[in-house]
Amino acid sequence: MNDQSNNLLEMRGITKYFPGVVANSDVDFDVRYGEVHTLLGENGAGKSTLVKILFGLYQADKGDLLLRGEKMEISSPSDAISSRIGMIHQHFMLVPTLTVAENVALGMPSTRRPLTDLDKVSKRISEISEEHGLTVNPSETVAHLSVGERQRVEIIKALYRDAELLVLDEPTAVLTPKEVDDLFVILRRMADNGRGLIFISHKLREVMSLSDRITVLRNGQVVGATTPDQTSREELAQMMVGRAVRLTPDLPPNEVKESRLSLNNVSVKNDSGTLAVDNVSFEVRAGEILGIAGVSGNGQREIAEAIAGLRTIEPDGLIEINGSNVSDTNTRSRRDQGLGFIPEERVPDGAIPEFTVGENLILVDHETDDFVSRGLFSFDKISEHSSQLVSDFNVKTPSVNTPTSSLSGGNIQKVILARELSASPSVLLACQPTRGVDIGAAEYIHNRLIEQRELGTATLLISEDLDEVLGLSDRVAVMYEGKVIAVVSGEDAEREKVGLLMAGVTETVDA
Amino acid sequence: MSDFFTSSVLVATFASAIRLATPYLLASLGETIGQRSGVLNLGVDGVMLLSAFFSYWTVLQTGNLWLAVVVALAVGIIMGVLYGIITVFFEATQGISGIGIFIFGLGFSDLMFRQQVGTPKPVQRLPSVDIPVLADIPYIGEPLFQRSLLTYLAFALVPLTFLLLNKTTFGLNIRSVGENPQAADSLGVSVERTRFAAILIGNSLAGLAGAALVLQLGIFQPNLTQGMGFIAVALVYFGAWRPLGVMGGALLYGLVNATVLQWKSLGIIPVSISDLAGMAPAIVTIGALILLARRVNAPAALTKPFSRH
Secondary structure: OOOOOOEEEEEEEEEEEEOOEEEEEEEEEEEEOOOEEEEEEOOOOOHHHHHHHHOOOOOOOEEEEEEOOEEOOOOOHHHHHHOOEEEEOOOOOOOOOOEHHHHHHOOOOOOOOOEOOHHHHHHHHHHHHHHHOOOOOOOOEHHHOOHHHHHHHHHHHHHHOOOOEEEEEOOOOOOOHHHHHHHHHHHHHHHHOOOEEEEEEOOHHHHHHHOOEEEEEEOOEEEEEEOHHHOOHHHHHHHHHOOOOOOOOOOOOOOOOOEEEEEEEEEEEOOOOOEEEEEEEEEEEOOOEEEEEOOOOOOHHHHHHHHHOOOOEOOOOEEEEOOEEOOOOOHHHHHHOOEEEEOOOHHHHHOOOOOEHHHHHOOOOOOOOOOEEOOEEOHHHHHHHHHHHHHHOOOOOOOOOOEHHHOOHHHHHHHHHHHHHHOOOOEEEEEOOOOOOOHHHHHHHHHHHHHHHHOOOEEEEEOOOHHHHHHHOOEEEEEEOOEEEEEEEHHHOOHHHHHHHHOOOOHHHHO | OOOOOOHHHHHHHHHHHHHHHHHHHHHHHHHHHHHHOOOOOOOHHHHHHHHHHHHHHHHHHHOOHHHHHHHHHHHHHHHHHHHHHHHHHOOOOHHHHHHHHHHHHHHHHHHHHHHHOOOOOOOOOOOOEEOOOHHHOOOOHHHHHEEOHHHHHHHHHHHHHHHHHHHEHHHHHHHHHHHOHHHHHHOOOOHHHHHHHHHHHHHHHHHHHHHHHHHHHOOOOOOOOOOHHHHHHHHHHHOOOOHHHHHHHHHHHHHHHHHHHHHHHHOOOOHHHHHHHOOHHHHHHHHHHHHHOOOOOOOOOOOOOOOOO
């Protein structure tokens, strides 16, 4: 079983065309028994396409697939599952209204046909849980589980189907640093038992720590294959992007001035009416970046929406922008006070995808005299203004009249950034500014945020990317279960310490 | 009003409530199964009209009631195949496709009636079948155990639908494709096949509902249903996608209907406003829906066509 000389999987010369794009071009990729082989690449590099072909969700236009040395045709997920291929998708493939056992049993033959055999399934789940250290209650409804628990259910689903080749598509995106460590222990043990794992990620730190081998894709082609001990994060980033990139931004010293944004005892409810932000107070001063670190779902979204004016706060709280109370005002008047807002969801919150680049660039100011004369749009002015922004902010678009939806995520983000920064905000609320954008675009956005800091903008940066928060922030506030449980200065913010705080561990911080 | 509260009138009202609830219950249970798989069918009323006409016509031609029921079932299945092809394979927008089915059913049943029958002629009705011993229980024997086989079937389908949805692998498939079809697909469950099967069951029951309606009345006229199929869809929301809740809704609707009819015949409601009183069941339903609107959880993928790309 542990015959290292044999490949569990071999993909040879895989080519896949989509209308107008070559998603995979002559890709060779293999996985040995007992190893973790990482597929690394930017968004759109072809990683997902390749594993979707493996899992039968797409069909390759060219190329061969060999499983355990034999040529295979995999034309549907059922084929893949019966060939003992398991896939853990980036977005959980769970039915929230069903129990853990029902989710695991779904699609499997029952011993009590036509009835389900959930008792048996639950028993087997408990065995798998014990064997692999994946604690979860089989009769619990998935909607009640934490993100980490859902991840475990996904792995149990694959193990229940006796998967020997396991594909993990960005499995760490929603986990705390601690949960990531736990997951890696489990994954490593699974590999040691002889399984083959394909790990897809763009988080270089994780790739370096988990992988046995690394294959880098760019523009649908394999651009390099290496191992962690022969490479570095910087070199991997260079392979992914095709040029040298600086991974951690340099934060030059800067003069911090008066308070621009202040929150006093702010509490906010989420959509289901429970308290998502619990009595939070902080201030952001001119010329500083305050970063909020935290695992997704700890109140960051709600606090951002409260500051932007999209969500009402509880009565005894106070939000001030440039000294004036904006607690009960709408988004427009907050913008008039100098607030710029980069929302978490690029589309549809930040830009309207059906609109052209030019239209999205004037979306906030479209009623002002700059773009309207005698009640009608002045298209010359709009086009002049937006062309200027497109070139200033390096937006890659055929023209300002291109529909925004046809741009890449990174370029849409630059459109939003251009619109918000061109208004010279005195307070900037930046939520997940580089999520899902290319390393190159992320580097650009980081530099722009630092430039704003030098211009004296007060920036509140909310991000799930811990490296981003640590690299860009003068001060780091950690949110956990709706509270700011610690504020540490940028220089003192060590990765491990902040990681523990994100998991709610405060005791060891002083040690 | 005191005429109403006599035991014989109350028993008669209750009996007529059960009878009136039958077509609603059959159609709503079918629609529940369809909606749990993520498919909204607004064409129920059209399917009921078609099946009602064809089963009426069958009785006119052959005098065979059971053949008429089989014909209604067949009409339901044919319309189910049509609706399945439109919504599952062509991924058409469900709301508007269902309206199309309704308009087709309304127009075609009307046309066929005018062409083939012309003036309404009464036919024999579904006989009631007494259940031994139980039928003789005072007060509840008549309403509950002296009913037609289709009524017994409708109420038997309540626990059966519950079992189907919650205790079988097919039911698990139905619920999962209605909540998260991508997840079901990733585990090798065919979303298309599951939804198609759920649509077929739903339309078959709508077909039986049409038969129950026309064979209880013993006569057909154009637009016989007067929107009953749409009420049946509303009852699914009312019952929060659960068979027992749907049954509660159908019974409430039947009871309000029966009471209004009874009050009309007793003169409690004056003739001058009797048409207005006919709206009472609809108003009760809308009121109940507004009250219940906050607690319900629709299947997450309801009305969303599924495709892999």
